[in-house]
Amino acid sequence: MSTLIAEAGTLPWLSECIGDLEQELKAGLAHSQQARLSRGLRQIAAYWQADDGDRTTFEEFVRNNLASDQASLDALFDRFQRLLEQLDGHMHEIGREFRQRADLDLGPLLPLDEIFAGYDPSAHIVDDFFKNKLAFVVLLSFPLTTLEERIAQGANWTRRQWAEVRLAQRFSKRIPAGVHLALAQAAAEADTYISQYNIWMHHLVGNSGERLFPPGLRLLSHWSLRDEIKASYEDSKNGLAKQRMIEQVMERIITQTIPAAVVDNPTVDWNPFTNQVDSAAVDDFGQTKTRSSRVSDLPEADVRYAMLLKTFRAARQADPYSPTMPSLIARRFEEDREIPENRAQAMLEQVVSSPLVGKVAELIENRLGRSLEPFDIWYNGFRPRSPFTEAQLDEIVSQKYPTPESFQGDIPRLLGKLGFAPERAQYLADHIIVDPARGAGHAMGAEMRSEKSHLRTRVDKTGMNYKSFNVAAHELGHNVEQTLSLNDIDYHLLRGVPNTAFTEAFAFIFQAQDLYLLDQAVPDAQAEALKTLNAFWGTYEIAGVALVDMAVWHWMYDHPEATPAELKDATLEIAKATWNRYYAPIFGKTDVLLLAVYSHMIDAFLYLPDYPIGHMIAFQIEEQMKKEGNIGKEFERMAVVGRITPDLWMQHATGKPVGPEALLNATEEASARIAKA
Numbered sequence: 019m020s021t022l023i024a025e026a027g028t029l030p031w032l033s034e035c036i037g038d039l040e041q042e043l044k045a046g047l048a049h050s051q052q053a054r055l056s057r058g059l060r061q062i063a064a065y066w067q068a069d070d071g072d073r074t075t076f077e078e079f080v081r082n083n084l085a086s087d088q089a090s091l092d093a094l095f096d097r098f099q100r101l102l103e104q105l106d107g108h109m110h111e112i113g114r115e116f117r118q119r120a121d122l123d124l125g126p127l128l129p130l131d132e133i134f135a136g137y138d139p140s141a142h143i144v145d146d147f148f149k150n151k152l153a154f155v156v157l158l159s160f161p162l163t164t165l166e167e168r169i170a171q172g173a174n175w176t177r178r179q180w181a182e183v184r185l186a187q188r189f190s191k192r193i194p195a196g197v198h199l200a201l202a203q204a205a206a207e208a209d210t211y212i213s214q215y216n217i218w219m220h221h222l223v224g225n226s227g228e229r230l231f232p233p234g235l236r237l238l239s240h241w242s243l244r245d246e247i248k249a250s251y252e253d254s255k256n257g258l259a260k261q262r263m264i265e266q267v268m269e270r271i272i273t274q275t276i277p278a279a280v281v282d283n284p285t286v287d288w289n290p291f292t293n294q295v296d297s298a299a300v301d302d303f304g305q306t307k308t309r310s311s312r313v314s315d316l317p318e319a320d321v322r323y324a325m326l327l328k329t330f331r332a333a334r335q336a337d338p339y340s341p342t343m344p345s346l347i348a349r350r351f352e353e354d355r356e357i358p359e360n361r362a363q364a365m366l367e368q369v370v371s372s373p374l375v376g377k378v379a380e381l382i383e384n385r386l387g388r389s390l391e392p393f394d395i396w397y398n399g400f401r402p403r404s405p406f407t408e409a410q411l412d413e414i415v416s417q418k419y420p421t422p423e424s425f426q427g428d429i430p431r432l433l434g435k436l437g438f439a440p441e442r443a444q445y446l447a448d449h450i451i452v453d454p455a456r457g458a459g460h461a462m463g464a465e466m467r468s469e470k471s472h473l474r475t476r477v478d479k480t481g482m483n484y485k486s487f488n489v490a491a492h493e494l495g496h497n498v499e500q501t502l503s504l505n506d507i508d509y510h511l512l513r514g515v516p517n518t519a520f521t522e523a524f525a526f527i528f529q530a531q532d533l534y535l536l537d538q539a540v541p542d543a544q545a546e547a548l549k550t551l552n553a554f555w556g557t558y559e560i561a562g563v564a565l566v567d568m569a570v571w572h573w574m575y576d577h578p579e580a581t582p583a584e585l586k587d588a589t590l591e592i593a594k595a596t597w598n599r600y601y602a603p604i605f606g607k608t609d610v611l612l613l614a615v616y617s618h619m620i621d622a623f624l625y626l627p628d629y630p631i632g633h634m635i636a637f638q639i640e641e642q643m644k645k646e647g648n649i650g651k652e653f654e655r656m657a658v659v660g661r662i663t664p665d666l667w668m669q670h671a672t673g674k675p676v677g678p679e680a681l682l683n684a685t686e687e688a689s690a691r692i693a694k695a
């Protein structure tokens with residue numbers, strides 16, 4: 019609270035005015051309500067601006083809106099809870115309808131469909147609520163809290179107190195429209211830079227002039243480059259050479275020694291080892307692109323780091339308007355994740371420094387028949403052999419589900435198989451609508467109880483294929499969570515889950531049952547063990563990436579005036595130091611930069627820690643369901659815990675706070691099982 023009190027008094031008359039009002043109003047209040055008055059006055063003062071009115075307006079506002087006893091406070095709470103459900107629900111409904119054409123496979127798009135899809139009618143609500151003073155009504159009556167307070171006291175709060183805390187939190191930031199716009203622009207610019215960063219693979223030339231990649235292959239950095247490394251494990255002839263070449267390309271991107279001319283340009287050939295650029299000796303792009311005469315080896319000149327700096331500077335503009343969380347780092351950890359940064363850091367370090375890394379690395383070396391190389395952080399060979407070919411699975415699925423309706427009709431049976439009681443399975447099915455997706459698929463929940471959640475998946479004319487079914491199983495997990503945590507929860511203000519990692523965990527649990535849902539064999543213990551090792555190795559990789567992301571954001575906050583070149587140098591140092599500490603002992607090579615290649619480091623505002631923490635959370639939830647032996651029953655119990663802190667949620671769900679132990683224990687068992695096999 020100290021921050022808030024320090025902020026109060028930005029207007030010269032505020033402190034005195036608060037003192038006078040406190041004296042005047044406290045006389046008519048019960049002792050228990052007096053503390054609420056003092057807190058409320060300081061809270062609204064922290065956000066009140068000259069435009070909101072002069073001293074008289076402030077005083078009148080307080081006199082008119084102060085809930086003087088518990089009954090009026092209850093009335094106020096109920097009113098906000100009911101009306102905000104209407105607001106959120108209908109705004110969400112408008113957004114869903116406006117996106118309908120973009121999201122669903124309903125025929126060609128008109129240009130106006132894109133404009134509708136990009137429009138967000140709710141973008142200015144918080145701003146409006148400060149202007150019309152409804153936000154001040156909330157802040158006068160309900161407590162703003164810090165994450166520290168929510169963690170220290172939250173276990174003793176009633177559900178109603180939690181709901182009040184969430185209500186106040188909606189108005190804990192008053193970020194001006196101009197700052198929002200700057201943020202959106204920086205995000206869009208970084209996103210465009212990332213989404214067009216392609217490498218034309220056939221134009222990569224090795225030292226003997228060899229072209230390892232097929233004509234026309236154009237890979238996006240870094241995700242598709244990474245996936246190509248993964249796919250190359252299957253290529254016994256050229257796989258290793260391809261992987262080494264991609265690693266070299268990645269290092270050039272990170273160090274920005276990559277020639278600018280080779281980015282998304284099939285008219286030049288490039289040797290990433292010598293960095294030589296030549297006019298393309300082959301044509302694999304069908305003349306659709308006009309040939310540029312640009313044959314230059316001039317480096318990209320730190321554009322990558324200039325983009326990252328722009329996102330930092332935009333994010334920083336919001337700091338003064340978020341008094342309880344005055345940095346993007348604080349907002350990410352304390353608001354979005356609600357896991358303190360030092361705990362998140364400790365959990366990540368527990369994974370990357372685990373002795374299990376060495377054990378699993380040894381298993382990988384045995385499977386590869388060679389020592390590890392740095393790109394093996396993306397090793398993906400822990401995969402069970404499927405008893406079916408993809409074509410056989412497509413056949414099974416398309417016969418079962420020729421249309422979206424046929425999948426819709428089967429939902430009660432599918433949920434029954436997962437352990438939901440028949441009437442509960444029917445109830446859930448009645449709240450889910452299956453739509454044909456334009457893209458890969460997604461789940462869109464509802465925000466008010468009169469609305470249903472939507473499951474979007476692809477259904478071709480020949481029926482659903484296996485991939486779509488696998489996606490649909492994942493989305494169904496989301497939809498069931500969305501339905502229960504909205505409709506079966508005690509307070510609407512607590513609907514949902516603590517953060518996205520939790521809903522993803524529920525979705526992955528359904529997805530993992532896809533063969534069982536198709537009435538095919540369930541994965542055996544061996545297959546489960548391989549899956550666990552795969553998840554562990556993936557977490558080991560992404561935890562290091564997340565640690566780099568965090569350290570880079572701290573460095574930017576410590577050096578706000580840095581140039582792109584200085585940021586580059588710092589990032590390289592951080593990536594090397596992280597590698598040398600946690601990866602070099604395993605890989606036997608120092609100063610590797612690969613941990614800095616992740617594209618979301620540039621455009622996603624410190625999002626990366628969500629991935630490894632998400633893996634840990636998924637394991638905890640899954641282990642609990644295995645222990646109880648019933649997905650449906652446990653799912654229903656957990657999904658109504660609602661949006662309290664992640665640790666408290668996990669405590670209710672599994673008896674323990676969030677942490678990597680479930681993942682590490684499962685990995686210990688799995689590595690022993692696979693070592694024996």
Ligand SMILES: [Zn+2]
Pocket residue numbers: 492496521522525
């Ligand atoms: Zn998902």
